[in-house]
């Protein structure tokens with residue numbers, strides 16, 4: 001999919017809006033696989049998803065972008081919260097979608113993409129649209145990469161990611 005310079009700039013602006021938002025920055029305190037955090041993870045997913053979205057014809061890149069950034073916007077540490085631990089895999093997409101709606105008034109399409117990002121773990125939420133499938137797979141891709149990084153390389157990885165996620169393009 002070809003996009004104009006204006007569209008490109010619009011996506012970059014949305015990206016920096018969320019990147020610099022105080023509430024979104026709270027995701028830095030929420031740990032993820034292998035010492036990563038949900039902030040780095042989500043912005044990486046956004047970059048991967050946009051890159052893949054651009055290979056398709058006619059997809060809503062804005063929805064892909066916003067859903068990727070907010071797909072793990074659940075804002076609790078499931079390893080510390082015993083009540084949440086058990087059903088985190090299935091529940092956190094709903095919590096993230098709810099928080100995102102409350103804080104950023106996202107569209108229904110974006111909510112649905114967020115809710116379907118854990119399919120097939122949450123089997124009921126099948127990613128029905130191209131946009132939802134792109135985000136679902138981008139999330140798997142980044143999560144796998146994070147899981148495969150050994151602790152020895154963690155520091156170097158974090159430095160690389162921090163540099164890499166400054167900008168969308």
Ligand SMILES: [Fe+2]
Pocket residue numbers: 071072092117118
């Ligand atoms: Fe997630």
Ligand SMILES: [Fe+2]
Pocket residue numbers: 041045071072139143
């Ligand atoms: Fe994720």
